[in-house]
Amino acid sequence: MRINGLLFDGQNSRARPAALYRLGEQVILEYDGQSRTFERKDVNVLSRLGSAPRAIEFPGMMRFESSSHDEIDQVFGGLSSFIHKLENNTQLVVISVVTFVAFCVASYLWIIPATSRFVVHKIPQSYIDKIAQKMEGEWGLGESVTLAAENQDKLETITSRLTHSFPGQQVRIRPVEMDGMANAFALPDGSMMVTQPLLELLSTDQALAVMMHEMGHVTYRHGLQAMAGQMIISVLLFFTVGGGDFTAIGQNLVGLSYSRRHEREADLFAAKHLKEIGLKPSLLADGLKRIEKSVSRRREGAGGLPTFMSSHPLTEERAKYLKELD
Amino acid sequence: MLETNTPSPVAAQSYPFEFRGNGKEYFKIWIVNVGLTILTLGIYSAWAKVRTRRYFYNHMFVNGQSFDYHADPIKILKGRIMLFLIGLSVALVNLSPIFLIIPVLFFLAGPYLIVRGAIFNFTNTSFRGVRFGFQRAYQESYITWLKAIAVTIFTLGIGALTSQFYWRKFIFDHMALGKARFKLGGTGFEFWAYMMKVFFLYGLGFLAIYLGVTFGLFFSGLISKEDAGLVPFLLVAMIYVFYGFLFVVYQVRTAHFYSKHTSGDGGLGFQTRLTLWDSFLMYAEQLFLLIITLGFAWPWVTVAIAKYKAEHTDAMATPEFFNSLEQAQLESVSAFGEEVASFWDFDIGF
Ligand SMILES: [Zn+2]
Numbered sequence: 001m002r003i004n005g006l007l008f009d010g011q012n013s014r015a016r017p018a019a020l021y022r023l024g025e026q027v028i029l030e031y032d033g034q035s036r037t038f039e040r041k042d043v044n045v046l047s048r049l050g051s052a053p054r055a056i057e058f059p060g061m062m063r064f065e066s067s068s069h070d071e072i073d074q075v076f077g078g079l080s081s082f083i084h085k086l087e088n089n090t091q092l093v094v095i096s097v098v099t100f101v102a103f104c105v106a107s108y109l110w111i112i113p114a115t116s117r118f119v120v121h122k123i124p125q126s127y128i129d130k131i132a133q134k135m136e137g138e139w140g141l142g143e144s145v146t147l148a149a150e151n152q153d154k155l156e157t158i159t160s161r162l163t164h165s166f167p168g169q170q171v172r173i174r175p176v177e178m179d180g181m182a183n184a185f186a187l188p189d190g191s192m193m194v195t196q197p198l199l200e201l202l203s204t205d206q207a208l209a210v211m212m213h214e215m216g217h218v219t220y221r222h223g224l225q226a227m228a229g230q231m232i233i234s235v236l237l238f239f240t241v242g243g244g245d246f247t248a249i250g251q252n253l254v255g256l257s258y259s260r261r262h263e264r265e266a267d268l269f270a271a272k273h274l275k276e277i278g279l280k281p282s283l284l285a286d287g288l289k290r291i292e293k294s295v296s297r298r299r300e301g302a303g304g305l306p307t308f309m310s311s312h313p314l315t316e317e318r319a320k321y322l323k324e325l326d
Numbered sequence: 327m328l329e330t331n332t333p334s335p336v337a338a339q340s341y342p343f344e345f346r347g348n349g350k351e352y353f354k355i356w357i358v359n360v361g362l363t364i365l366t367l368g369i370y371s372a373w374a375k376v377r378t379r380r381y382f383y384n385h386m387f388v389n390g391q392s393f394d395y396h397a398d399p400i401k402i403l404k405g406r407i408m409l410f411l412i413g414l415s416v417a418l419v420n421l422s423p424i425f426l427i428i429p430v431l432f433f434l435a436g437p438y439l440i441v442r443g444a445i446f447n448f449t450n451t452s453f454r455g456v457r458f459g460f461q462r463a464y465q466e467s468y469i470t471w472l473k474a475i476a477v478t479i480f481t482l483g484i485g486a487l488t489s490q491f492y493w494r495k496f497i498f499d500h501m502a503l504g505k506a507r508f509k510l511g512g513t514g515f516e517f518w519a520y521m522m523k524v525f526f527l528y529g530l531g532f533l534a535i536y537l538g539v540t541f542g543l544f545f546s547g548l549i550s551k552e553d554a555g556l557v558p559f560l561l562v563a564m565i566y567v568f569y570g571f572l573f574v575v576y577q578v579r580t581a582h583f584y585s586k587h588t589s590g591d592g593g594l595g596f597q598t599r600l601t602l603w604d605s606f607l608m609y610a611e612q613l614f615l616l617i618i619t620l621g622f623a624w625p626w627v628t629v630a631i632a633k634y635k636a637e638h639t640d641a642m643a644t645p646e647f648f649n650s651l652e653q654a655q656l657e658s659v660s661a662f663g664e665e666v667a668s669f670w671d672f673d674i675g676f
Contacts, residue, residue: 050351
């Protein structure tokens with residue numbers, strides 16, 4: 001059987017009409033009125049790919065191109081197009097789709113959370129301290145602020161009660177300034193930050209509840225888990241879709257969903273430890289509501305973002321499950 | 327080298343690029359790639375990468391012929407393993423500060439690795455049986471690197487965009503198709519001014535609209551109402567749409583600037599017919615498709631974007647250009663540089 005196509009001789013880009021056929025272990029190539037013989041083992045038949053013309057490579061960078069796919073398969077056997085057969089086997093494609101969906105679900109539910117949980121407990125403290133220092137610098141947290149006397153008293157009470165609740169742990173709370181907003185958060189190294197407006201706004205018990213929530217982030221190392229998770233996602237995306245213009249969006253949405261999960265975990269952690277010292281979990285809900293109100297009064301805050309775009313669950317939702325734990 | 331000095335008797339004509347792939351076909355290739363990659367714990371990803379590139383190159387036609395990609399998957403696998411090991415070795419930094427030398431060396435080797443990556447990529451790409459190529463321009467790579475850093479630091483970040491031009495110019499000026507050379511004209515400042523002009527105008531326009539909407543809502547009393555939960559969402563959504571718009575502006579404007587300033591031996595040039603509004607609608611449509619399918623339209627979207635970009639780009643060349651390309655000496659390098667560059671998202675190519 002003769003296969004017709006074009007030949008590029010590897011010296012220049014001129015396309016020459018050519019034909020090719022096989023005699024046992026020999027491949028004969030005809031072009032420009034001449035006929036050349038090659039050993040089959042020296043001829044590389046590329047696998048079929050979609051509907052593109054197929055290339056057959058000869059020594060000396062000679063390249064024969066033809067769209068006669070079926071003839072090429074007949075002459076050279078099906079081996080070269082094994083992957084192409086996979087791609088056109090409906091069952092295998094369906095199996096691949098199922099594998100992929102299962103892999104995505106498993107990654108989201110178990111692989112990423114479990115791997116990041118495992119990783120964060122292996123990271124040495126010195127490295128964590130370095131990350132925390134860097135974050136403090138980036139967020140412009142600066143020096144500790146001097147608190148008004150009554151706020152200072154509140155903070156000392158909270159610190160001593162937390163130390164009492166978590167005997168083995170070192171409780172470090174630093175008062176800082178953040179655009180005059182009521183806020184509290186935890187850094188990866190286990191230190192916590194609180195602002196003066198928060199201490200002013202909340203009762204001692206409410207502020208304690210909020211700091212318990214932050215203790216939850218510290219205990220579970222949520223900040224580091226999130227970082228590790230992002231890294232794992234980007235590696236997985238690199239291998240499955242190879243990056244691209246839109247992958248960052250998916251990565252962010254998944255990151256936000258983990259963040260909401262972490263908030264819930266920290267809420268439940270706070271609820272449990274509040275109950276241990278005879279306080280109601282709904283104290284946390286009250287504190288959160290007050291903070292949200294004060295923040296949204298200052299600027300049209302993120303309160304109105306739909307859940308999937310937000311890093312925290314809705315405050316109403318959090319209040320609901322915290323009330324149920326009372 | 328082709329004769330550039332003698333004016334060719336036949337004027338250059340335009341040859342449109344054409345992408346003949348389709349979403350369904352690519353979907354099957356992609357899903358088998360992904361399935362095998364998962365089943366082989368990532369090892370197949372090297373073969374998947376080659377197959378994906380080959381799919382896109384094989385289906386990209388100009389003047390009746392398509393491109394091809396010849397990289398050896400084993401080399402890519404070796405590159406990936408090495409990158410992975412270096413990633414792991416970062417953990418050693420905690421054992422002793424001596425290991426800090428690894429990331430530092432890696433950083434310093436950046437421009438060297440970019441050249442290696444470019445050589446790997448270009449020598450493995452062919453058109454009409456002729457390989458592309460890239461010069462061992464290590465020195466120029468380091469100079470470009472220093473220029474890119476300097477222009478960012480000394481303008482306090484305002485000129486950072488210029489570094490993009492420097493790298494593109496470095497790539498174009500040192501690449502070749504066979505013995506035919508390319509050249510990117512223009513200056514960094516021209517590029518910067520060309521881009522900043524529209525960024526500035528659209529930025530002002532957006533600011534006006536944003537403030538208008540905010541004040542409009544404020545005076546209509548909507549914003550102060552407790553139940554106006556959608557208002558902040560609307561304002562945030564406006565910012566996202568604007569970011570998306572700037573992304574498209576960037577794509578379209580750079581395409582215009584680069585195609586206007588790119589030339590090559592044999593009267594080669596490029597022309598783009600991308601327009602801002604049409605491109606914006608195209609990207610919006612594809613993004614919408616991705617969102618409603620939870621990302622599973624990925625292969626269709628990738629193909630649609632490639633098709634769209636190809637349909638709006640022409641190569642300008644004389645008819646004899648296509649028959650007169652000559653093969654040049656080939657170089658062989660490892661794939662490590664290419665793997666590093668693609669992990670950094672550094673775009674080596676066209
Ligand atoms: Zn929290």
